[in-house]
Amino acid sequence: MFTRRSAALAAAILLSSPALLGGASAADKPTDPQIAHIAYTAGVIDINAAKQAQKKAKNKDVKAFAEDMLRDHEAVNKQALALVKKLNVTPEDNDTSRTLSKQASDKLAELDKLDGAAFDRAYVANEVAYHKAVNGALESQLIPSASNAELKSLLQTGLKIFQGHQQHAEHVAAELK
Amino acid sequence: MPGRVCSTAMAVVFATMVVPACAATVQITMENLEISPNDASAKVGDTVEWINKDVFAHTATAGSGDFDMNLPAKKSGTTVVKKAGTVEYYCRFHPNMKARLKVVP
Numbered sequence: 001m002f003t004r005r006s007a008a009l010a011a012a013i014l015l016s017s018p019a020l021l022g023g024a025s026a027a028d029k030p031t032d033p034q035i036a037h038i039a040y041t042a043g044v045i046d047i048n049a050a051k052q053a054q055k056k057a058k059n060k061d062v063k064a065f066a067e068d069m070l071r072d073h074e075a076v077n078k079q080a081l082a083l084v085k086k087l088n089v090t091p092e093d094n095d096t097s098r099t100l101s102k103q104a105s106d107k108l109a110e111l112d113k114l115d116g117a118a119f120d121r122a123y124v125a126n127e128v129a130y131h132k133a134v135n136g137a138l139e140s141q142l143i144p145s146a147s148n149a150e151l152k153s154l155l156q157t158g159l160k161i162f163q164g165h166q167q168h169a170e171h172v173a174a175e176l177k
Numbered sequence: 178m179p180g181r182v183c184s185t186a187m188a189v190v191f192a193t194m195v196v197p198a199c200a201a202t203v204q205i206t207m208e209n210l211e212i213s214p215n216d217a218s219a220k221v222g223d224t225v226e227w228i229n230k231d232v233f234a235h236t237a238t239a240g241s242g243d244f245d246m247n248l249p250a251k252k253s254g255t256t257v258v259k260k261a262g263t264v265e266y267y268c269r270f271h272p273n274m275k276a277r278l279k280v281v282p
């Protein structure tokens with residue numbers, strides 16, 4: 001399936017390119033300001049996807065799922081903003097954030113062409129793949145690289161939330177079949 | 178957790194009902210997407226107080242359909258358990274949050 005393939009590609013980019021995370025520098029570990037930016041961007045992407053789904057989705061479970069995503073990711077990002085303010089860290093844009101944003105806007109455009117049940121299925125399939133990719137990045141790169149304990153702990157909560165969303169999305173996807 | 182304390186008020190309220198007058202309250206907390214205690218037990222007629230300490234909304238949804246409690250962020254709610262048995266429950270929003278409640282007669 002096309003959606004699955006492009007999502008797998010996104011995951012591959014996210015997971016297998018330490019160079020992306022370090023930008024032009026030789027370091028393959030993202031810094032805390034970069035990690036904060038990536039995590040925040042990942043939340044914004046899912047918020048935008050949810051807003052599109054609220055306008056376009058037909059199925060009531062899909063609509064409810066989009067509402068849950070909006071609520072949770074806004075709550076996580078609000079905590080992230082409070083934390084960077086407290087730690088006096090300025091989130092720093094980087095290649096991973098830019099790649100994620102570019103892929104997300106392509107996906108929004110692709111989904112925008114779909115309607116009704118086709119949109120519902122494609123949105124939910126992408127939510128499964130997207131959460132899976134972000135979970136992989138959190139586990140293998142972002143959490144181990146975070147040096148500030150509070151940032152690490154927020155990312156760990158974020159991981160549990162994202163894992164929950166992935167399972168929730170899988171349930172909704174199964175219902176749509 | 179406090180034991181089974183019967184307040185006079187409760188005894189008066191419950192005296193006319195089938196609910197045992199000495200019903201206790203069992204607290205179950207959701208924090209950082211974890212449910213504790215993960216294995217809780219209560220007696221039929223007890224009240225379960227669900228405490229959501231997260232900034233996220235959760236639910237306590239029984240697989241059996243016995244209860245489906247909505248718990249908005251930082252809110253708590255109560256359910257009176259009416260049936261003996263072990264109930265597996267989860268959060269509808271985050272199905273990775275799972276726990277068990279054992280209800281004894």
Ligand SMILES: [Cu+2]
Nearest residue numbers: 235268270271
């Ligand atoms: Cu939950």
